[in-house]
Amino acid sequence: LGLGPGKTQVMTQEAHEALAGCGVVLGHRPYIEQIKHLLQGQKVIKSAMTKELDRAGQAVDLALSGEKVALVSGGESGIYGMAPVVYELAKARGLKLGQGPGELKVKVLPGIPAVAAAAAELGAPLSHDFACISLSDRLTPWELIEKRLSLTAQADLVIALYNPKSKNRTWQLDRALEIIAEHKPASTPVGVVRRARREGQSINLFTLEGAKEAEVDMQTLLIIGNAQSYVYEGKMITPRGYINKYGEGK
Amino acid sequence: LGLGPGKTQVMTQEAHEALAGCGVVLGHRPYIEQIKHLLQGQKVIKSAMTKELDRAGQAVDLALSGEKVALVSGGESGIYGMAPVVYELAKARGLKLGQGPGELKVKVLPGIPAVAAAAAELGAPLSHDFACISLSDRLTPWELIEKRLSLTAQADLVIALYNPKSKNRTWQLDRALEIIAEHKPASTPVGVVRRARREGQSINLFTLEGAKEAEVDMQTLLIIGNAQSYVYEGKMITPRGYINKYGEGK
Numbered sequence: 489l490g491l492g493p494g495k496t497q498v499m500t501q502e503a504h505e506a507l508a509g510c511g512v513v514l515g516h517r518p519y520i521e522q523i524k525h526l527l528q529g530q531k532v533i534k535s536a537m538t539k540e541l542d543r544a545g546q547a548v549d550l551a552l553s554g555e556k557v558a559l560v561s562g563g564e565s566g567i568y569g570m571a572p573v574v575y576e577l578a579k580a581r582g583l584k585l586g587q588g589p590g591e592l593k594v595k596v597l598p599g600i601p602a603v604a605a606a607a608a609e610l611g612a613p614l615s616h617d618f619a620c621i622s623l624s625d626r627l628t629p630w631e632l633i634e635k636r637l638s639l640t641a642q643a644d645l646v647i648a649l650y651n652p653k654s655k656n657r658t659w660q661l662d663r664a665l666e667i668i669a670e671h672k673p674a675s676t677p678v679g680v681v682r683r684a685r686r687e688g689q690s691i692n693l694f695t696l697e698g699a700k701e702a703e704v705d706m707q708t709l710l711i712i713g714n715a716q717s718y719v720y721e722g723k724m725i726t727p728r729g730y731i732n733k734y735g736e737g738k
Numbered sequence: 739l740g741l742g743p744g745k746t747q748v749m750t751q752e753a754h755e756a757l758a759g760c761g762v763v764l765g766h767r768p769y770i771e772q773i774k775h776l777l778q779g780q781k782v783i784k785s786a787m788t789k790e791l792d793r794a795g796q797a798v799d800l801a802l803s804g805e806k807v808a809l810v811s812g813g814e815s816g817i818y819g820m821a822p823v824v825y826e827l828a829k830a831r832g833l834k835l836g837q838g839p840g841e842l843k844v845k846v847l848p849g850i851p852a853v854a855a856a857a858a859e860l861g862a863p864l865s866h867d868f869a870c871i872s873l874s875d876r877l878t879p880w881e882l883i884e885k886r887l888s889l890t891a892q893a894d895l896v897i898a899l900y901n902p903k904s905k906n907r908t909w910q911l912d913r914a915l916e917i918i919a920e921h922k923p924a925s926t927p928v929g930v931v932r933r934a935r936r937e938g939q940s941i942n943l944f945t946l947e948g949a950k951e952a953e954v955d956m957q958t959l960l961i962i963g964n965a966q967s968y969v970y971e972g973k974m975i976t977p978r979g980y981i982n983k984y985g986e987g988k
Contacts, residue, residue: 733876
């Protein structure tokens with residue numbers, strides 16, 4: 489299940505119910521911290537980052553042993569989250585999926601994606617067609633990431649960049665901005681959101697040209713506009729085009 | 739605010755609170771129907787589809803007159819939703835945004851996007867980098883839509899197609915699938931989700947080659963896999979790549 493970004497006011501009702509009804513809660517440490525005030529007697533297993541497979545394996549083992557397990561992801565469980573890892577593992581182990589004995593029963597509960605929370609704080613920068621691209625080359629070859637950046641920029645899509653930087657990945661963002669700038673104007677608005685809906689949230693607006701100066705870390709998401717995007721009264725907006733087509737209307 | 743798809747169990751807690759605390763609720767008729775059991779004495783204004791600008795204008799007028807207005811979108815308010823329309827209108831009217839007298843106070847509350855709900859029902863087909871593209875050419879030139887389809891397919895992104903068909907737009911989806919098939923293998927899995935998390939939900943899996951046979955309407959969303967996507971035990975999965983990189987792990 490996806491917890492959404494940070495504060496539990498953005499959790500869905502069904503995620504609240506799933507947490508309340510489970511026997512074991514499993515997740516990356518900071519996500520467990522985020523929800524611990526909601527837990528009452530459930531067994532809690534915190535796990536470290538980069539241990540996604542171990543975590544999914546534990547969840548699957550516990551579920552097969554008859555436990556009702558909540559495996560939590562920050563943001564959306566199906567977008568850079570744990571849902572696909574559980575399915576990957578089920579396939580690798582040749583498990584049957586279903587309700588029967590010996591079968592693994594999986595239910596994916598979506599959460600508010602980080603990109604939607606970041607967008608809401610910026611104004612309305614997604615609005616229409618967009619792409620999400622992670623700059624982490626841990627599991628994806630950097631060449632493919634570069635290709636995706638170039639083609640989506642050529643497609644004039646709004647681009648959301650996940651995982652822009654980490655302790656060990658320091659040059660990727662600058663290179664990504666450079667590639668995007670080959671196909672989008674230097675004046676394109678870029679929204680930089682750190683810790684959306686969490687303590688210490690920061691929201692900053694740049695141009696594509698100036699975005700290299702942004703303070704960016706692992707908990708930052710960047711949203712790069714399309715050719716129509718603008719900043720108005722401190723908000724980053726990608727118009728859907730109603731005003732252009734219909735005027736102000738009545 | 740975004741209601742998420744269909745059932746109110748996927749609404750966030752803050753959306754519930756905003757509805758409970760407002761004086762007027764404004765929205766497209768079916769979304770109002772969806773939440774009417776949550777309303778208690780709020781003034782309700784239902785509006786027709788394709789009246790987005792009128793609806794945003796009413797919301798803005800009411801807000802400026804001192805009302806606390808909840809303008810609702812199905813799914814996510816910032817993705818093909820009403821949030822950008824409000825900002826577009828504010829700019830067209832030259833309104834100041836802020837907390838002061840005469841200023842328009844806007845707060846965007848995100849909802850579970852239709853694409854995340856559809857993905858959760860299919861399995862985990864998004865998982866990693868993806869693009870959302872609407873096939874509606876009401877506000878976007880069809881040539882630009884074709885370009886976006888071609889480039890995102892070349893980028894090997896998972897592609898979610900919004901608004902694939904309507905009464906008046908009948909040929910666009912076939913053409914879109916044709917363009918995508920120029921760059922993705924015929925065997926690529928395609929998930930077709932109608933009315934995700936609503937009454938009458940249907941979930942069907944096709945290959946890219948076979949997807950033309952799918953029954954599709956305005957309330958359908960298609961998710962087309964990337965080169966790694968597969969179907970396992972009836973679920974559509976795009977692996978994040980942990981198994982490939984680390985084996986099953988321990």
